[in-house]
Amino acid sequence: MKPNYSDHIASNKEKQAHPELEPSVDNILEGLSVAVYTCDSTGYINSYNQEAVRLWGKAPEIGKDLWCGFPKIFWADGSPMAPEECPMSRALKKGLPIIDEEIIIQSLDGVKKNIRPNPVPLLNNKGEIIGAVSTLIDITEQKQAEQKQAMLAAIIESSDDAIISKTLDGNITSWNKAAERLFGYTENEVLGKHISLLIPKERLNEENLIIDKIRSNKNVSHFETFRVAKDGHQIPISLTISPIRNSKGNVIGASKIARDISAQKNAEAELQKLYEDIKTLNTKKDEFIGLASHELKTPITSINAFLQLIERSLALPDPNKVLISKARNQLSKLTSLIADLLDVSKIQTGKLPFQFSRFDFTQIIVEVIEIMQQTNPSHQLKLLSEINECIIEADQQRIEQVLINLISNAIKYAPDSKDVIIKVNRTSDNIRVSVQDFGMGIDPIDQQQIFARFYRVEKLATHVPGLGIGLYISHEIITRHRGKIWVESGTEKGSTFIFEIPFLSDCPPLMH
Numbered sequence: 001m002k003p004n005y006s007d008h009i010a011s012n013k014e015k016q017a018h019p020e021l022e023p024s025v026d027n028i029l030e031g032l033s034v035a036v037y038t039c040d041s042t043g044y045i046n047s048y049n050q051e052a053v054r055l056w057g058k059a060p061e062i063g064k065d066l067w068c069g070f071p072k073i074f075w076a077d078g079s080p081m082a083p084e085e086c087p088m089s090r091a092l093k094k095g096l097p098i099i100d101e102e103i104i105i106q107s108l109d110g111v112k113k114n115i116r117p118n119p120v121p122l123l124n125n126k127g128e129i130i131g132a133v134s135t136l137i138d139i140t141e142q143k144q145a146e147q148k149q150a151m152l153a154a155i156i157e158s159s160d161d162a163i164i165s166k167t168l169d170g171n172i173t174s175w176n177k178a179a180e181r182l183f184g185y186t187e188n189e190v191l192g193k194h195i196s197l198l199i200p201k202e203r204l205n206e207e208n209l210i211i212d213k214i215r216s217n218k219n220v221s222h223f224e225t226f227r228v229a230k231d232g233h234q235i236p237i238s239l240t241i242s243p244i245r246n247s248k249g250n251v252i253g254a255s256k257i258a259r260d261i262s263a264q265k266n267a268e269a270e271l272q273k274l275y276e277d278i279k280t281l282n283t284k285k286d287e288f289i290g291l292a293s294h295e296l297k298t299p300i301t302s303i304n305a306f307l308q309l310i311e312r313s314l315a316l317p318d319p320n321k322v323l324i325s326k327a328r329n330q331l332s333k334l335t336s337l338i339a340d341l342l343d344v345s346k347i348q349t350g351k352l353p354f355q356f357s358r359f360d361f362t363q364i365i366v367e368v369i370e371i372m373q374q375t376n377p378s379h380q381l382k383l384l385s386e387i388n389e390c391i392i393e394a395d396q397q398r399i400e401q402v403l404i405n406l407i408s409n410a411i412k413y414a415p416d417s418k419d420v421i422i423k424v425n426r427t428s429d430n431i432r433v434s435v436q437d438f439g440m441g442i443d444p445i446d447q448q449q450i451f452a453r454f455y456r457v458e459k460l461a462t463h464v465p466g467l468g469i470g471l472y473i474s475h476e477i478i479t480r481h482r483g484k485i486w487v488e489s490g491t492e493k494g495s496t497f498i499f500e501i502p503f504l505s506d507c508p509p510l511m512h
Contacts, residue, residue, distance in 0.1 A: 035136035038122070041129050043067050043092055055115075055136055057107035068117075068134075072106040091119035091132050102139070114143040162237075162258040165244060168211060170195045173253065182237075182260055184230030198227045200234060214243050214254045227258065236265045300338065304331050343473050344453065354395040354480060358504065361390045361399070361431055365424060368403045372411075378418075379411050385424040390431050391504045398477045399501075402485075405470040406435040406497045414439030414494065430483065430500040437496075442489040450487055451475040474499075 035055045037048035043066045053059045056069035067088045073081040083089070087098040097120040106112045119134035156163050162179035166172050172195055175187040183198060190197065199207055206225060213220055220241040226234045237258045244253040307328050314321045346352040362385065373381045392399075410420045417438035425432050442450065442457060449455045456468040478485040483501035 035138075036133065037069070037136075038131055038133045039067065039088055039092065040131045041092065043089055045069065046131070052136060055105075055107075055113075055138060057109060070105040071108055074104040074106070074112075076102045076104065078104065087117040088119045088132060088134055091121055091134075092129060095121050095129055097121065113138055113140045115139065162256075162260075164195075164256045164258065165253055166195050166256070167253045168215065168251070170207065170211070172197075179258070182229070182235065182258065183227070200226055200228055210239075210241055211254070214241060215251060217243055217251055219243070224261065236261050300331060300335055304328060304335075307331070337467070340467070340469050340473060344469050347473065347476050352476065352480075354398060356393055356395055358391055358393050359396050361392045361394075361503070362387060362424065364396060364400060365403060365422070365433070368400055368407070369422060372404065372407050376411050379414075380419050381407065382419060382421050383424070384421060387424060387426055387431075390426070392431065392501060393504050394481050394501060395477075399481075402474045402477050402499065403433070403435075405474050406499075409470065409497070410435050410437035410439075410495075413437060417494075426503070427500065429502055431503045432498065432500045434496050434498040436494065438494040441491045441493045442487060442495050443491055447487050447489060451485070471497075 030049050032049060033051065035049065035052035037052045037060075038046055040046050044063050045060045045065045045068075046062055048060065048069070052069065057071075058069065060069040067083055067086045070086075073083070073086055075081050081103065087101055087103065091098050098117065101117065103115050103117060104112055105115050116137040116139050117134050118137070119132050121129050122131045122133060124130050156174075156176045159176060159178050162182045163174075163176045164172060164179050165174040172190045172193055175185070175190050179190075180186055185197075196204060196207060203225060210220055210223075220239065223239040223241070225237060225239060227237050228234055238261050240257045240259075242255050243251045244255055246252050307324050311321060311324045311328070314324070343352060365385075366383065369381050369383055407420060407422065414420070414437035419438060421434075421436040423432075423434045423436070446457045450457070451471050451474075452468075453472045454468045455472075475485055478499045478501060481501045483499055485497070485499035487495055487497050489495035
């Protein structure tokens with residue numbers, strides 16, 4: 001038998017006949033937290049509550065609007081639905097309620113919502129349809145949650161990482177396919193079991209520490225440890241653990257993501273072994289360079305002494321005197337190169353010696369420039385100094401070594417330029433020296449590596465001799481003096497090498 005709802009909601013005619021019922025029905029409709037509306041037997045809306053207005057986005061006109069108050073209606077699959085196909089219309093035509101059907105509506109502001117309508121025909125005492133009543137339940141959030149849950153479930157199942165959830169008591173409540181592959185247990189084998197099933201005995205205390213953090217609503221990120229597989233072997237893993245909260249925000253469990261880091265650990269072990277091998281070879285190489293450089297100094301000193309004796313024994317017109325002078329010049333370069341190699345070796349072993357003393361820096365730079373000018377007549381060395389005396393505490397020989405290296409480079413890498421400018425000034429605590437050339441300059445990418453050991457600018461390597469160790473040694477010397485050294489350059493704009501070291505006493509400005 002079809003249900004008779006005439007005792008609960010009266011038709012318009014019955015309301016007129018029994019006006020005492022109208023306030024109570026209106027009060028019932030307005031008191032409901034769900035949208036409710038009614039139609040007459042021809043489908044015209046004749047009553048509604050404010051929840052329905054909120055859902056529709058407007059108030060319909062009584063007796064003029066048909067079926068429902070939605071501007072646009074769609075089937076659950078998103079295809080358009082004609083007004084006469086709406087659930088209310090079908091319920092009135094068939095005389096049967098529409099149950100568990102979902103539709104999509106679009107309000108005036110363009111927002112779409114998932115709705116579950118429940119239209120039920122109203123019958124009089126004769127069983128005739130006199131109208132219908134419908135509730136409209138907004139299930140948008142529910143559908144979104146279902147979609148989100150389905151997406152999350154798909155992500156969890158397709159993840160390469162083992163994802164496990166558990167209660168605060170440690171009982172396993174979920175187990176994905178990756179967990180099965182990693183640990184060897186099926187889901188049925190572990191659900192309800194305690195998580196200690198996977199923990200080595202010597203690491204059981206880790207679980208208490210983890211749970212304490214989770215109870216405090218804290219995450220545990222990238223915790224590296226070991227867990228036990230079904231066959232008993234231990235697996236190195238990285239754990240990320242997050243609290244699981246209920247609708248009230250209370251922590252009720254934990255979600256674990258376990259990543260197998262066996263390959264990473266094997267690679268790290270290999271790299272460590274490789275590093276140790278390279279370190280050993282590098283040490284042996286530095287020892288060899290140091291030993292070879294040291295052993296070469298003795299024969300070179302003897303050769304130089306023999307050449308001096310021969311040179312002195314020759315008369316001035318003898319052409320061999322010029323050849324011997326050139327040989328001694330090349331021998332001097334070789335001596336300098338061996339000294340640099342020996343310094344590199346000492347730097348690597350941390351044994352580069354320094355002898356600190358107090359001296360006037362301005363006097364040293366003048367002497368270095370005079371010597372460099374005599375041996376390099378092709379260039380004009382210009383000193384621009386803002387101070388006439390500055391006492392520093394440093395290794396005089398090493399500071400001279402830096403000055404000679406920078407000035408030599410300025411001459412060597414700017415062969416077509418005639419000028420090299422050396423500037424000396426002071427900052428608040430340091431004395432600053434810059435050596436400027438007017439050569440081809442250094443690209444920015446090369447500037448980042450210019451002070452590295454054995455680094456040479458590629459475009460200059462085939463044209464200018466050298467091993468790329470002078471600037472490396474200079475950087476070490478300046479750093480050991482609590483200073484800094486850098487380069488300012490641009491392609492085809494020349495280069496300026498600058499260093500700063502602390503001074504002891506005030507450096508007065510130069511008096512003109």
